[in-house]
Amino acid sequence: MKKLIYLLVAGFLIASCAESKTVTVTVTNSTSSDRMNEMVEVAMNEVASKLKLADTAQIVVLDADGQQVPYQITYDEKIIFQVSVKGNGTAAYTIQSGTPDVxxxxxxxxxxPERLDDVAWENDLVAFRTYGPALQAKGEQAFGYDVWTKxxxxxxxxxxxxxxxxxPETLAKIDSLTKTNPEAAKELRAATSYHVDHGNGLDCYKVGPTLGGGTAALMVGDTxxxxxCYKTQEILDNGPLRFTVKLVYNPLTVKGDASVVETRVITLDSGSHMNKTVVSYSNLKESISVAVGIVLHEPNGEVLANAQKGYITYVDPTDNINNNNGKIFVGAAFPANVKEAKSVLFSAKEKEQRGGADGHVLAISDYIPGSDYTYYWGAAWSKANIKDAAQWNEYLANFTVKIRNPLTVTIK
Structure with missing residues (x-):
């Protein structure tokens, strides 16, 4: 009997040890600035192997105080969660078996599809959209990303x-009122339009036939x-902390070759104003320039183009400057060196072709065939958490330092 009790106790202790097994994630910040609420990634297969997990969904991530940290397992099998690390410091997080909070x-x-194949996405700070094949089939030219404020x-x-x-019912009523009471139709449209701020923001950014809010495009010379618009779309991640979409485009004609196909993978994390975008071009035969552009809606607008530090910004006046819509701050940041950053204004003829836009601020780099080109683009709004151009430029400067000096993550 005593031997049986010993065996039971030993079995309980072994089970307890197995259940209490943890993985420690150490995050190191090599910069002097505090890194707050920044997303990190850990390989799910490595964690599952160390924890000997049968069900990879049943884990929890804990901070130093033992409190659960929201996390997500991504399409490419990464555990992502936000961390905060002091300048030149480290922070430890724990992953273990458990039931995660909601x-x-x-x-x-x-x-x-009901809005001409738009793909639209957002996080807690800002929203974006890109246009699809149904819009292209109508003949409308919209090459760039759109910004929606929050x-x-x-x-x-x-x-x-x-x-x-x-x-549909509202649209039918607007259509009916247009014939009998145009003013009432106008009022109802304003009351239901996303181009009007109903308390949490609106769409007041004008893309037109331009690169919009930070689209990448190949360049031959100055052209x-x-x-x-994209040809196919596939949503890869859909919350709670990360959205990822893969877009594939119709073939482009580059130097007479009509077989160049562009693929983009766009990722937006919670807590960030910036989308990470990985672009690749198949069938290119030689190196070529690639430019990231932000449309200019003033010939002498507030632009910052800093190739050395790796970011560009622009203060957009919105599509209705007299409607108290505030200012939209748009920017792009680059983890690798930028060859050139500058404003390029359209000729009078091209301005007419580009819907009245005045030009682009461009960041130009070299694209090597077979490689991935990675950059970040995004926006903020003066009626939300970033109030002026100085604050936005500081955000982009700090953001660029972060992507050029990523946090180091080790697990044991």
């Missing part, structure tokens, strides 16, 4: 905006090869 969705997106909420808002904008 986390609020802070980054998400959707394909909207304020006074960290919850998702984009799906509700589309639902209000595209409600931009404008990409059209």
């Amino acid at each position: 986390f609020n969705v802070k980054a998400c997106g959707k394909y909207y 304020r006074d909420t960290t919850d998702p808002v984009v799906e509700a905006r589309y639902a209000m904008e595209l409600n 931009i090869i404008y990409p059209y």
